[in-house]
Amino acid sequence: MTAPTERLVVVGGDAAGMSAASQARRRKGPSELEIVAFERGRHTSYSACGIPYWIAGDAAGPGALVARTAQEHRERHIDLRLGTEVVEIDPERGRVRSRDAAGHEEWTGYDHLVLATGAEPVRPPVPGIDAPGVHGVQTLDDGEAVLRGLERPGARRAVVVGGGYIGVEMAEAMLRRGLEVTLIDRNPQPMTTLDPDMGRLVRAALEGLGVRVVSGAPVRAVLTGADGRVRAVATDTAEHRADVVVLGLGVRPQTGLAAAAGLPLGAHGGLLTDQAMRVRGSERIWAGGDCVEVLNLVSGEFQHIALGTHANKHGRVIGINIGGGYATFPGVVGTAVSKVCDVEIARTGLKESQARAAGLQFVTAVIESTSRAGYYPGAAPMTVKVLAERRTGRLLGLQIVGGDGAAKRVDVGAVALTAGMTVEQITALDLGYAPPFSPVWDPVLVAARKAADAVAADLAAG
Amino acid sequence: MTAPTERLVVVGGDAAGMSAASQARRRKGPSELEIVAFERGRHTSYSACGIPYWIAGDAAGPGALVARTAQEHRERHIDLRLGTEVVEIDPERGRVRSRDAAGHEEWTGYDHLVLATGAEPVRPPVPGIDAPGVHGVQTLDDGEAVLRGLERPGARRAVVVGGGYIGVEMAEAMLRRGLEVTLIDRNPQPMTTLDPDMGRLVRAALEGLGVRVVSGAPVRAVLTGADGRVRAVATDTAEHRADVVVLGLGVRPQTGLAAAAGLPLGAHGGLLTDQAMRVRGSERIWAGGDCVEVLNLVSGEFQHIALGTHANKHGRVIGINIGGGYATFPGVVGTAVSKVCDVEIARTGLKESQARAAGLQFVTAVIESTSRAGYYPGAAPMTVKVLAERRTGRLLGLQIVGGDGAAKRVDVGAVALTAGMTVEQITALDLGYAPPFSPVWDPVLVAARKAADAVAADLAAG
Incomplete structure (x- = not known):
């Protein structure tokens, strides 16, 4: 058997990266295209959007949130390396440097590189934000940590910071787990993706359910108790008791690796691509998912929108193009x-x-x-x-x-x-x-x- | 007070006709425009689409199905004449001849005429079709007749003839009223607005609910008992016992009046209009609702589709145009x-x-x-x-x-x-x-x- 003619390297084993890998594989078999995918976490292709429903008890988790397991990817001849982080991209020589859990490093050359490094939750730079009991809701590990927090004896009060999608979904989830829930938001109304007159209806809905909504109140500190765990969240005017804190402040693109390699970032910190999802100015580097900016077809401006449905579309487009087909992602309308x-x-x-x-x-x-x-x-x-x-x-x-x-x-x-x-x-x-x-x-x-x-x-x- | 400068005459007091009247009234007050509306039945502006849900017991009826009562129309200065049928249109002289319940006839002149005469249920020309216990589902009176039929002692078996929208909705309604339901359809699969492979799924759903679906079986006769009421429905190969029969064979445009006046009808028997809903070749006659044909924008052909949502749109367009504004109904896509x-x-x-x-x-x-x-x-x-x-x-x-x-x-x-x-x-x-x-x-x-x-x-x- 001869070596494959090309190698595709994927950085990030979630929706965009693994969709790209799968789609490319559909079009090119292992004899034509070798596919190596690096994922620093333990899971592939999972639905982060499903985490609030898992926590609420609606959905089983975490397994049910995994659309395709590592094993399934490997059966399709994708060389998936879990627990292995890419720490450097060398576009000049067309290679990436990876580091596995044991600290072992190596360089892997690529003919095509897909960057699908995702996004990271925004954490406000306030004292105590890293205290035990303060959780993001981005990975399945985050979900498990929240659930463990809820199972602690005496866990009775939840504070959700941020009134966007994740914030309101987590407020509902906490409520349904029987907690007293306070939602603290710096904006005058929750759900600032809507106009304030419509956001007011969301606020009324939350309050009708029994969520205490504190608006116009930036978080100034997370206060901890004698055991070092969170005990309250402080705004300018009040302290809100909390046994568990969930951060729903949105996410930002995780593009440090790309920035270090000199790849072009937009005003929101996301990678900039053309409509084929190729990184601007690159021949062999593609990017998709939560680490890119997307064109809003109505405003004519680039935006950062972290959403699984976009990530899946990006991955499919990238995979088709790498596989020798043709597809584009023309942009979003902000749905x-x-x-x-x-x-x-x-x-x-x-x-x-x-x-x-x-x-x-x-x-x-x-x-x-x-x-x-x-x-x-x-x-x-x-x-x-x-x-x-x-x-x-x-x-x-x-x-x-x-x-x-x-x-x-x-x-x-x-x-x-x-x-x-x-x-x-x-x-x-x-x-x-x-x-x-x-x-x-x-x-x-x-x-x-x-x-x-x-x-x-x-x-x-x- | 001077006489209004113009008179609008509406024939048919349901969705299209009364929407046209209301919309015209919004734009022109009683001093500018007199509006006379003739309705041969007892109700205005009702939802025929709601009848199956009323019969099933989901919706209250018949009052709840009336969107706007005669009294409400009259309060808006519409001279509504219930129980009065228009029996002739004289386009030459711009007038209509009406006949009230007492048999009194009179001519009424118009500056604008709106024809909204609706559709009538298809009744197969078979023996016994007019027997007591055989019902259409077109008017609120029909609905009441069906309900009275269901309340008769011993009413236990229903036969629904026709497997289209009304047929399947009525099958469900009868089932939920506790009857044994047989659906007899001349086509190989129910719901012929779908392809047969999709219609098969509807058949499976009906059968799963306990409806007996008899396909490929045209009705040949309605058989009556000694009391003259329906006792069974006969196809070529079987007799299906029935205490009540519902006809769900669709409807055809009710355009005898228009045809007699020489107005243009299409291949499906409906009035033909331009995009402003003006009858072709007429200056002062408009038509909308179930009595017209509509352009299918995908096929490029005219179709007859009886649907309340189209009727309401037609009426609005007509009323705006008569009121001096501009609106069009470009066509349908068959949703x-x-x-x-x-x-x-x-x-x-x-x-x-x-x-x-x-x-x-x-x-x-x-x-x-x-x-x-x-x-x-x-x-x-x-x-x-x-x-x-x-x-x-x-x-x-x-x-x-x-x-x-x-x-x-x-x-x-x-x-x-x-x-x-x-x-x-x-x-x-x-x-x-x-x-x-x-x-x-x-x-x-x-x-x-x-x-x-x-x-x-x-x-x-x-």
Whole structure:
């Protein structure tokens, strides 16, 4: 048997990296392409997004969160090296230096390199932040640490720091584990991916569930007890008792390795790639997942969005291209969905401040409707907000907060944004209607109608 | 007070007609526009789509199914005449002849005429079809008649004739009322708005619920007992005992009045309009709702689709135009959603036979996935089928059968069809992802990926 003609090296064994490896393998067998994948942790291809549901007790874990195990990857002839960290990239000579758990180092040459180093949780630089009992929610090990924390005798009070997706999902999880939950957020309203008027609905939902929401309150210190473990979280004005603290402050791209190798980073610290997911200025280096920045097709600006669905798409595109095919990732429109118990939350496109920052002028419309026909059981209230560009009427953004069946309606906005539709065009869309699924006018259409009227009124006003 | 400058006459007091009246009224007050609406029945603006859920006991009825009562319309200065039928249109002189319940006739002149005469259930021309105990499901009076039939002592067996939306919804309703249900359908599979391979899943769902599905069996006669009431439904090979029979054979446009006035009808018997919903060749006559044909934007052909959501859109467009504004109804893409107990059914675009009839060549892809992340509770199986045009890869159709959360995903296809997207473009769509709402690859994207591969393979094969 002759040696393979090419070697692909993957750095990071999660969604983007292993999708790239798998996709490349589908197109090129082991005789053509050798694939070596380095992962410093113990798991591959897991769903970080599933951790809150595991902690809440909805999902089994951690095994169930692993989409494909190390063994499965190895069966597909991917030389997967767990517990092995890449510590240096040498783009000149086309090689990476790795270090295994025993401290053994070696250089591995590549024909193609995929950087999928992910993101790391933001930890505010305050005293005590590294105390035992303070947890990120990024890896399966983090999830296990949180669960162990909850099982400690006397664990009764949880403080969640940060009111974004992870924050509200973890607040729900803690609540459902029977803890008293305080959510501390530096912003005036939780869920700042929504406009404040919509964030207020999320706050009301959290409070309705019994979460104490402390807004406009940056964390100043984590206070510890005599045993060295966390005992409270301090803001400027109060101390909030805590037996366990969860950090939900978002993540930032983990790109130190790439930066050291001189690869181009964007304003948010993520790697910059072309639409084929090749690192800009590189011939043989590709990048995807939480370590890259993505083009927002609505704002025209690069953003950092850590989301498993993007990572999987990136990996697939990279793998196809390395495998000799052709695929692109044109960008995102900023879609996100979440829920807090029965309240669903969704957004796509730009919120008001993002539109302003992109130089776009807009009108807005907010409507109240229901997720099903009003007479159908389980019809739940939903609020829909639309942003439409002045003059053109082009859809710029869609936000939804509502009951069962509300959130995934945001996909209509995601497709319409991608297609550059106007709100007037949206009013005519042939969306699915039957009483168990929608009022006769889908709430998204009602919001588009109101936005179209606002565009017209704005035009009439000059 | 001077007389209004114009008079709008509306024929038909349901969704299309009363939406047109309401929208025109919003734009022109009673001093500018007099509105007279004739409705031969007893109710206005009701949801015929809600009748199966009322009969099943899910929804209160019939009042709850009325979106706006006669009284509410009258408060908005609409001169609504219930129990009064328009029996002739005289387009030359711009007037209609009406007849009230007492047989009194009169002519009413119009400046604008809106025809919203709806549709009537198809009744097969077989012996006994008009026997007591055989019911359509079109009006609230029909609904009450079915309920009275179910309450008769000894009512134990229901036969539903027709396996389309109304048929399967009524089968579920009867089942939930505790009846033994037989569904008799002339087609090889129920739900012929889907391809047979997808219809088979609906059949399995019905049978799983305990409905006896008799396919490929046209009804030949309704047999009556000594009391003159229905006792069985006969096909070529069997008699099916029935205490109550429900006709779910679809509807046809009710356009006798329009035909007699020489207005243009299409191949399916519906009125033909332009995009502003003005009857072709007419200056002052508009039409909307179940009595018109609509352009299918994918096939390029006119179709008859009776659906409340279209009727409401038509009415709004007509009312805006009559009121001096501008709006259009560009057409449909053929979206429909339904459910049988926990099994959701959805389709948009063209099924295989429709694509062929339109001269389109295509590839297909069918995938199995789940409605939520696999590890999330309530993740239900769903099957997705995609039709994509050969060579161009343009999406032609999408069909879904699956559990909770499956059906409304069809809206992604509806928007993509409207925008003319290819399946390759769909693979990159930024759809909402979080474990409670979707696997990391939304099932629609998975199907689009497989279809894109099929398009490529077909191209490669020449």
